[in-house]
Amino acid sequence: MKEMIRENDECQNQDMELDNVAKFLQGKTILVTGATGFLAKVFIEKILRLQLNVNKLYLLLRTSNDKFVTQRLEDEIISTELFRILRDKWGSKFDALISSKVIAVEGDISSENLGLEDSKRREEMRKEIEIVVNSAATTCFNERYDVALGINTFGAFNVLNFGKKCDKIKLFLHISTAYVCGEKTGIILEKRFYMGETLKGTHSINIFEEKITMEQQLAQLQYHGAPDKAITSSMKEFGLERAKLNGWPNTYVFTKAMGEMLLGQFKGDLPLVIIRPTAIASTYKQPFPGWIEGVRTFDSFIVSYGKGKLTCFPANPNTIIDVIPVDMVVNAMVVAVKVHYAERQHACETIYHVSSSFRNPLTLSDIRNLSHCYFIKNPWIDANGLRVKVGQLTFFSKANRYLLLMQMKYVLPLKVLYLANILCCQRFKKKYKNLNRKINFAIQLAKLYEPYTFFLGSFNDGNLVELQRVAEEQGIDLVEFNFDSESIEWEEYMMNIHIPGLLKYGIKS
Numbered sequence: 001m002k003e004m005i006r007e008n009d010e011c012q013n014q015d016m017e018l019d020n021v022a023k024f025l026q027g028k029t030i031l032v033t034g035a036t037g038f039l040a041k042v043f044i045e046k047i048l049r050l051q052l053n054v055n056k057l058y059l060l061l062r063t064s065n066d067k068f069v070t071q072r073l074e075d076e077i078i079s080t081e082l083f084r085i086l087r088d089k090w091g092s093k094f095d096a097l098i099s100s101k102v103i104a105v106e107g108d109i110s111s112e113n114l115g116l117e118d119s120k121r122r123e124e125m126r127k128e129i130e131i132v133v134n135s136a137a138t139t140c141f142n143e144r145y146d147v148a149l150g151i152n153t154f155g156a157f158n159v160l161n162f163g164k165k166c167d168k169i170k171l172f173l174h175i176s177t178a179y180v181c182g183e184k185t186g187i188i189l190e191k192r193f194y195m196g197e198t199l200k201g202t203h204s205i206n207i208f209e210e211k212i213t214m215e216q217q218l219a220q221l222q223y224h225g226a227p228d229k230a231i232t233s234s235m236k237e238f239g240l241e242r243a244k245l246n247g248w249p250n251t252y253v254f255t256k257a258m259g260e261m262l263l264g265q266f267k268g269d270l271p272l273v274i275i276r277p278t279a280i281a282s283t284y285k286q287p288f289p290g291w292i293e294g295v296r297t298f299d300s301f302i303v304s305y306g307k308g309k310l311t312c313f314p315a316n317p318n319t320i321i322d323v324i325p326v327d328m329v330v331n332a333m334v335v336a337v338k339v340h341y342a343e344r345q346h347a348c349e350t351i352y353h354v355s356s357s358f359r360n361p362l363t364l365s366d367i368r369n370l371s372h373c374y375f376i377k378n379p380w381i382d383a384n385g386l387r388v389k390v391g392q393l394t395f396f397s398k399a400n401r402y403l404l405l406m407q408m409k410y411v412l413p414l415k416v417l418y419l420a421n422i423l424c425c426q427r428f429k430k431k432y433k434n435l436n437r438k439i440n441f442a443i444q445l446a447k448l449y450e451p452y453t454f455f456l457g458s459f460n461d462g463n464l465v466e467l468q469r470v471a472e473e474q475g476i477d478l479v480e481f482n483f484d485s486e487s488i489e490w491e492e493y494m495m496n497i498h499i500p501g502l503l504k505y506g507i508k509s
Contacts, residue, residue: 019475019476019477019480020338020474020475020476021050021334021335021338021476021477021480021481022050022051023051024338024341025047025050025051025054026051026053026054027053027054027055028054028055028130028131029054029055029056029057029058029128029129029130029131029168030047030054030056030057030058030129030130030131030132030133031058031060031125031129031131031132031133031163032044032057032058032059032060032133032135033060033109033114033132033133033134033135033136033159034060034109034134034135034136034137034175035059035060035061035073035077035104035135036061036072036076036077037135037136037137038280038292038293038294038296038326039135039175039277039280039326039329039330040133040135041077041080041082041293042082042283042291042326042327042329042330043133043135043330043333043334044057044059044077044102045082045083045086045287046286046287046327046330046331046334047334048086048098048101048102049085049086049286049287050334052097052101054101055101055128056101056102056103056128057101057102057103058103058105058125058129059073059077059102059103059104059105060105060107060109060114060136061073061104061105061106061107062106062107062108063106068106069104069105069106070104072104073102073104078098078102080293081291081505082287082291082293084287084288085287085288086287105121105125106118109134109136109151109155109156109158109159110150110151110154110155110158111158112158113158113162114158114159114162125166126162126165126166126167127166127167127168128166128168129163129166129168129169130166130168130169130170130171131169131170131171131173131337131341132159132160132162132163132166132169132171132172132173133173133175133333133337134156134159134160134172134173134174134175135175136151136155136156136159137151137152137175137256138151138152138252139252140251140252141250141251141252141448142236142239142240142250142251142252142448143236143239143251143252143255144232144235144236144239145214145217145235145236145238145239145242145251146214146215146218146235147235148239148251148252148254148255149210149211149214149255149258151255152252152255152256152258152259153207153211153255153256153258153259153262154211154259154262155259156174156259156260156262156263157259157262157263157266160172160262160263160266160267160270161266163270164267164268164270169270170271170341170342171270171271171273171337171340171341171342171343172263172267172270172271172272172273173272173273173274173275173333173336173337174259174260174263174272174273174274174275175275175277175333176256176259176260176274176275176276177252177253177256177276177277177278178276178277178278178322178353178354178355178459179253179278179452180193180248180253180256180257180260180276181457181459182199182247182248182249182253182451183249183451183455183457184199184457185456185457186456186457186458187358187457187458187460188353188457188458188459188460189460189462190276190351190352190353190460190461190462190463190464191351192260192264192274192349192351193257193260193261193264194261194264195207195261195262195264195265196261197261198246198247199246199247199248200245200246200247201247203246205246205258207258207261207262210242210258213242214238214242217234217235217238218231218235221234221235236251239251239254239255242254249451250448250451260274263349264349267349271340271341271342271343271348271350272348272349272350273336273337273340273349273350273351273352274349274350274351274352275329275332275333275336275352275354276351276352276353276354276355276459277324277329277354277355278322278323278324278353278354278355278356278357278459279296279297279298279321279322279323279324280296280297280324280325280326280329281296281299281323281324281325281326281498282325282326282497282498282501282502282505282506283325283326283327283497283501284325284327284328284488284493284497285325285327285482286327287327289497289501290497290498290500290501290502290504290505291501291505292326292498292501292502292505292506293505293506294506295502295506295507296506298321298323298367299502299506301313301367301371302367302371302499302502303502303503303506303507305371305372305375305390305393306371306374306375306380306388306390306503307380307382307388308380308382308388308389308390310393311391311393311394312393312394312395312396312402312405313393313394313395313396313402313446313453314395314396314398314399314401314402314403314446314450314453314454315364315395315396315397315453315454316364316395316397316453316454316456317363317364317365317368317395317397318363318364318365319363319364319452319453319454319455319456320357320361320362320363320364320455320458321362321363321364321367321452322355322356322357322361322362322458322459323356323362324354324355324356324485325488325493325498328354328482328483328484328485329354329483331480331481331482331483332352332354332464332467332483334481335467335471335476335481335483336350336352336467338471338474338476339467339470339471339474350463351463352461352463352464352467353459353460353461353463353464354461354464354483355459355461355464355485356485356488357457357458357459358458358459358460358461359461359485359486360485360486360488360490361458362490364395364453365395366490367494368392368393368395370490370491370494370495370499371393371494371499372390372392372393373495374494374495374499375388375390376390378500399446399447399450399454402446403443403446406439406442406443406446410435410439411439461485464483468483468484
C-alpha cells in the first residue's frame, strides 16, 4: 500500500503543481455529515480531486434498509457518475485509494455523541478531526416537526458539541439556507441570528422549551393511540403551525434558523462559518457540466412543464428565482475553510450568501421562456413514444385566482364524480381517490411554494465578494475555485447544461 501511495504522489505531482489550497488540505482530517446528500457528494469529490493526500475524510452515514455503512458509501457516493473523472484518472487503483482515505462511520446527528457506539472509533475521530463540515439536513418544507427539530436544529447542535470535543478542531462549517430570512423583501444582508430571535419581532423563542413543546405534542398523540399515519400528518401540521407563529413560512427554514441560533450561541472560541446557499442546481463546470441528483426545488416545475403536465401556476413572473450551481457552492466552501482555518483569536462567526440574485438575477419569466425554448427544440417523448407539445406557461399573479381556477376546473367536477361513485356502488372509487390525491397535492404544492414564487427579496453577498478578494490576495486560483455568480451565462447554462443534465442525471425514469 505504501508503495502504491508513493506512486500516486509522483503521478499527482506530475499532473499538476499544487496550488496553496491543495497544499493546505494535505494531511488534514475532515468530518462530513450528511455525506449522501447532493452538496456533500460534490464537496467530497472536489477534496479528493484537489488533494488525495488528505489524512482522512470521515463520512457520517445512517444505515438505510439494513445496509452496512460501507455499502452505502459504495452505492450512494463512490459509485455515482459524479466520481467518473477520479475513477478514470486512477483506474484500477481507485478503490484502494478511496478505502485508504475515506472512512464511512455509522452514526446519527440527532443522537448524543452522533450515535457513535464504537468508543474506539469515536476517540480516534476526536483525536484526529480538524475541520467539521455539517451538511446534514432534512429539506422537506413540511417535514414532521420532531424530525426537523431533531436534524436541522438539535442535530446541528449535537455536531457542534462533538466538534468542540475534538483535540485538533480548528473550524466548524455549517450549511444552512439563504431562505432562513423567511419572507423578507428588499436587500437581505448576511446577518447572524441572535438566540431566541423571531421574524415576528413581537416575541422571542426559547429553543429548548420549543423542543419540550414538540415532545409533549408527540407524547399526547402516542398516548391516545393515534395510528402512525395520523401522527405523521399531525406532526407535519404542528411544525407548520409553529413556524408561522414565529414568522417563518415553513418548518424547514424555521428549524434551520433555530439551528443557526444554537451554533452562534454555543460555539465558544471555535471559528464558525455558515454557508447560506439559495436554490442549488447542477454543476456548471466541475467535475463536468450538468451533474445533478434528483429533481430539486424549481426543477420540478421544469420537468412537469416539459411533460405537458403543468400549464399554469401561481407566481409573479418578475420574482427572482435565486439559482446557484452546486460546484460554485462547493468552491466557496473550500475557499472559506482555507481562509478561516484556525481563526480562534477572533472567535468569529461569518455568514456567506452563496447566491445570484443580487448581481446576476434570473427571473421566473426567464426560466419559463428558456424552458419553453428548450422543450420546443427538444420535446419530451412520452411513454407511447409520442412528442409532447408544450405551450407557454401561464402565471397567476394572485394565488387566490389560481385556487379559484382549481376549484372550478377540478374540485367541483370531482364532487360530481364523488356523488356518481356513491350512486354507482363505488364503481369509480379508484378513479376518484386517484384524482382527489392529485388535485390535493397540486393545491398543497402551490401553497407551500407561494412564499418563493412571490418572493420579493434579493440576497446581498458582500461577505462573499470580500472572501473572493481575500482569496485573490492569498494567491488562490479563482478559475479553479470560481464562485462568482456574475460569470454565469444563464441562457447557456439553462439550455446547454442544466436542463439536459436534469433530464440525463436527475430523472431516474
